[in-house]
Amino acid sequence: MVSPLKFAVEAVCPWSGARAGRLLTPHGPIETPVFMPVGTQSTIKALCWDQVEATGTQIVLANSYHLYLRPGHKLIERAGGLHKFTSWVKPILTDSGGFQVFSLHELRKINDKGVAFKDHISGQEHFIGPAESMEIQNALGPDIIMAFDECVKNPATKAEARQAMERTHRWLADCVKNHQRGHDQALFGIVQGSIYEELRQESVTAVTSFDLPGYAIGGVAVGEERALIEKTVLLTAPMLPADRPRYLMGVGTPWDIAFAIRCGVDMFDCVLPTRLARHGAAFTAEGRVSLRNARFSEDWQPLEPGCPCYTCTHHSRGYLHHLVRMKEMTGATLLSIHNIHYLHQQAAACRKAILEGRFQEHFRSLETPATS
Amino acid sequence: MVSPLKFAVEAVCPWSGARAGRLLTPHGPIETPVFMPVGTQSTIKALCWDQVEATGTQIVLANSYHLYLRPGHKLIERAGGLHKFTSWVKPILTDSGGFQVFSLHELRKINDKGVAFKDHISGQEHFIGPAESMEIQNALGPDIIMAFDECVKNPATKAEARQAMERTHRWLADCVKNHQRGHDQALFGIVQGSIYEELRQESVTAVTSFDLPGYAIGGVAVGEERALIEKTVLLTAPMLPADRPRYLMGVGTPWDIAFAIRCGVDMFDCVLPTRLARHGAAFTAEGRVSLRNARFSEDWQPLEPGCPCYTCTHHSRGYLHHLVRMKEMTGATLLSIHNIHYLHQQAAACRKAILEGRFQEHFRSLETPATS
Numbered sequence: 001m002v003s004p005l006k007f008a009v010e011a012v013c014p015w016s017g018a019r020a021g022r023l024l025t026p027h028g029p030i031e032t033p034v035f036m037p038v039g040t041q042s043t044i045k046a047l048c049w050d051q052v053e054a055t056g057t058q059i060v061l062a063n064s065y066h067l068y069l070r071p072g073h074k075l076i077e078r079a080g081g082l083h084k085f086t087s088w089v090k091p092i093l094t095d096s097g098g099f100q101v102f103s104l105h106e107l108r109k110i111n112d113k114g115v116a117f118k119d120h121i122s123g124q125e126h127f128i129g130p131a132e133s134m135e136i137q138n139a140l141g142p143d144i145i146m147a148f149d150e151c152v153k154n155p156a157t158k159a160e161a162r163q164a165m166e167r168t169h170r171w172l173a174d175c176v177k178n179h180q181r182g183h184d185q186a187l188f189g190i191v192q193g194s195i196y197e198e199l200r201q202e203s204v205t206a207v208t209s210f211d212l213p214g215y216a217i218g219g220v221a222v223g224e225e226r227a228l229i230e231k232t233v234l235l236t237a238p239m240l241p242a243d244r245p246r247y248l249m250g251v252g253t254p255w256d257i258a259f260a261i262r263c264g265v266d267m268f269d270c271v272l273p274t275r276l277a278r279h280g281a282a283f284t285a286e287g288r289v290s291l292r293n294a295r296f297s298e299d300w301q302p303l304e305p306g307c308p309c310y311t312c313t314h315h316s317r318g319y320l321h322h323l324v325r326m327k328e329m330t331g332a333t334l335l336s337i338h339n340i341h342y343l344h345q346q347a348a349a350c351r352k353a354i355l356e357g358r359f360q361e362h363f364r365s366l367e368t369p370a371t372s
Numbered sequence: 373m374v375s376p377l378k379f380a381v382e383a384v385c386p387w388s389g390a391r392a393g394r395l396l397t398p399h400g401p402i403e404t405p406v407f408m409p410v411g412t413q414s415t416i417k418a419l420c421w422d423q424v425e426a427t428g429t430q431i432v433l434a435n436s437y438h439l440y441l442r443p444g445h446k447l448i449e450r451a452g453g454l455h456k457f458t459s460w461v462k463p464i465l466t467d468s469g470g471f472q473v474f475s476l477h478e479l480r481k482i483n484d485k486g487v488a489f490k491d492h493i494s495g496q497e498h499f500i501g502p503a504e505s506m507e508i509q510n511a512l513g514p515d516i517i518m519a520f521d522e523c524v525k526n527p528a529t530k531a532e533a534r535q536a537m538e539r540t541h542r543w544l545a546d547c548v549k550n551h552q553r554g555h556d557q558a559l560f561g562i563v564q565g566s567i568y569e570e571l572r573q574e575s576v577t578a579v580t581s582f583d584l585p586g587y588a589i590g591g592v593a594v595g596e597e598r599a600l601i602e603k604t605v606l607l608t609a610p611m612l613p614a615d616r617p618r619y620l621m622g623v624g625t626p627w628d629i630a631f632a633i634r635c636g637v638d639m640f641d642c643v644l645p646t647r648l649a650r651h652g653a654a655f656t657a658e659g660r661v662s663l664r665n666a667r668f669s670e671d672w673q674p675l676e677p678g679c680p681c682y683t684c685t686h687h688s689r690g691y692l693h694h695l696v697r698m699k700e701m702t703g704a705t706l707l708s709i710h711n712i713h714y715l716h717q718q719a720a721a722c723r724k725a726i727l728e729g730r731f732q733e734h735f736r737s738l739e740t741p742a743t744s
Contacts, residue, residue: 041695043698051420085688297447318457333701
């Protein structure tokens with residue numbers, strides 16, 4: 001298969017299988033492991049794109065479902081695609097829309113062609129299946145697009161998980177058939193199978209048989225007990241081909257990222273850093289903190305002493321506390337900058353440790369409170 | 373009187389009296405005429421300070437009333453003053469709190485010592501008069517502080533205007549007496565007198581008798597017919613000493629700024645650029661536009677072609693339209709950047725024209741639709 005991506009693994013941790021790599025996309029290179037901030041509506045909430053870049057962001061994720069509804073994928077296509085529309089010049093990945101559509105529990109009907117649903121804004125009727133998802137993502141024009149899969153709701157019985165998995169495989173064939181821009185957009189397949197090792201193995205075999213430029217582990221971010229999910233990722237990631245990027249969808253916290261890297265995952269995304277920021281919370285080495293807390297009102301230290309991000313090099317916890325209390329948008333902006341930077345640093349520190357042959361030691365040094 | 377400011381008039385337009393000058397403050401120089409964005413709660417809404425600086429901002433205004441209530445002027449004093457609290461290193465001006473307190477119509481009681489009021493948040497009782505205003509502003513620590521004056525509500529009878537004016541003069545004496553940081557904070561007096569030329573002249577005589585580092589024209593921004601206000605500014609500004617900076621409070625639109633400069637005013641502030649931005653509107657050469665308007669949905673031009681601001685050099689009207697429609701904070705940020713930059717450009721273009729001896733021509737070229 002011809003791929004618009006080039007992926008090279010630069011180092012592997014012999015203890016864990018954690019990898020440091022380099023992914024070349026039509027919009028430039030990415031050092032992996034990499035965290036991808038989420039820009040749902042073609043903007044990372046509360047940030048301008050120069051601020052996104054200054055956090056060290058190498059690639060962002062945008063949501064097909066939201067952009068399909070507003071402003072519409074056709075409009076973005078006429079604008080010249082997401083890169084031109086947003087002015088973000090680095091790589092972009094879009095999801096398939098499946099996850100959002102399946103989240104509209106009361107509003108959707110699933111059949112073998114896809115999902116009929118009423119949108120969450122106007123209640124208008126729509127239909128998205130693998131063919132439609134490819135059409136939308138081809139129009140949006142990111143570097144990496146995702147297969148349209150069925151996200152089974154956790155916890156799921158093995159029979160439910162199998163049914164969703166098999167449909168996901170059939171839909172993947174439709175995605176491959178309908179994807180029109182294989183020359184400049186890489187289609188990633190998604191492995192399902194819930195927490196069942198046998199299903200995950202079966203799904204890996206089916207999905208990788210399409211010889212795609214990259215593979216994702218789906219159905220992990222939500223609803224299941226953490227230990228079971230971690231075990232699933234630990235089992236599934238190494239089943240995936242070593243020469244293709246591996247993407248764990250919708251993860252996560254600083255700890256989740258370290259754990260995913262330990263499993264051999266190269267890419268992850270999550271809304272958490274920006275969502276927490278809008279609620280006044282931040283990642284720090286002492287764990288997650290709420291800047292609303294009165295103990296910060298006269299704390300003139302940086303949010304995270306030593307952190308090189310804009311927020312920590314310019315502002316005190318006391319000032320951030322004031323902005324958050326006053327509900328000033330600037331508070332959300334400054335905390336988003338810090339939180340995104342924090343996850344990039346987490347990934348970069350793991351990458352460095354892998355390259356320097358000391359990932360095992362590094363991983364063990366990450367204590368839960370500091371990374372959760 | 374010893375002043376912490378140095379002010380030099382560099383050029384005067386012989387036709388109008390419009391001036392280009394240079395004001396040196398404890399936190400650096402300012403080229404005048406200058407527009408001052410308003411950072412009510414110690415932040416310019418929706419902006420980080422590096423973005424404020426990138427718009428070309430030379431000095432910002434902060435509101436004493438808001439900061440007195442939250443987080444408290446004493447807290448800001450313990451933080452090392454507003455500059456340390458915010459990390460903004462350039463000049464700051466604070467208002468006296470008078471305007472906000474007088475705006476609490478139902479909640480206030482005025483006597484000769486000041487104003488008793490219940491705050492707009494908790495309903496708690498407070499008292500601010502000239503002595504308290506000086507204490508607050510001395511604690512906040514900006515470069516320029518304002519006298520506590522009585523803002524009479526327009527339209528006012530001559531008797532009402534005289535009463536407020538005379539109280540303003542008595543309060544100015546109290547301000548001068550109570551101001552403790554004359555060595556590093558310049559106190560500006562405020563001329564009142566509503567639309568009455570005789571009162572304005574009387575007020576100028578009384579206020580300038582204190583030999584202060586600068587003078588403001590108050591009671592202008594609100595409630596009176598525009599033509600009367602313009603006439604008042606046109607009459608009052610030239611009455612003020614030529615060797616001190618002149619500040620027109622709470623003004624204004626692009627046109628207001630040009631008009632104030634034409635009258636010989638050096639400084640102005642207004643919440644309009646940031647407030648309009650949060651409502652999705654922008655200043656352009658074609659007048660004020662709402663980015664919500666559907667006609668912008670597929671307009672891929674910059675908001676203002678040729679404008680060198682971050683917003684116009686990076687984004688299209690179509691993208692801004694989408695952000696505004698989606699209520700994304702980034703929309704407010706990008707429009708605030710443009711609108712503030714626009715007013716700075718308006719002032720800078722006037723300054724350049726004054727220095728080059730062609731202000732008369734420049735002013736006449738400013739047509740109302742482009743500047744209103």
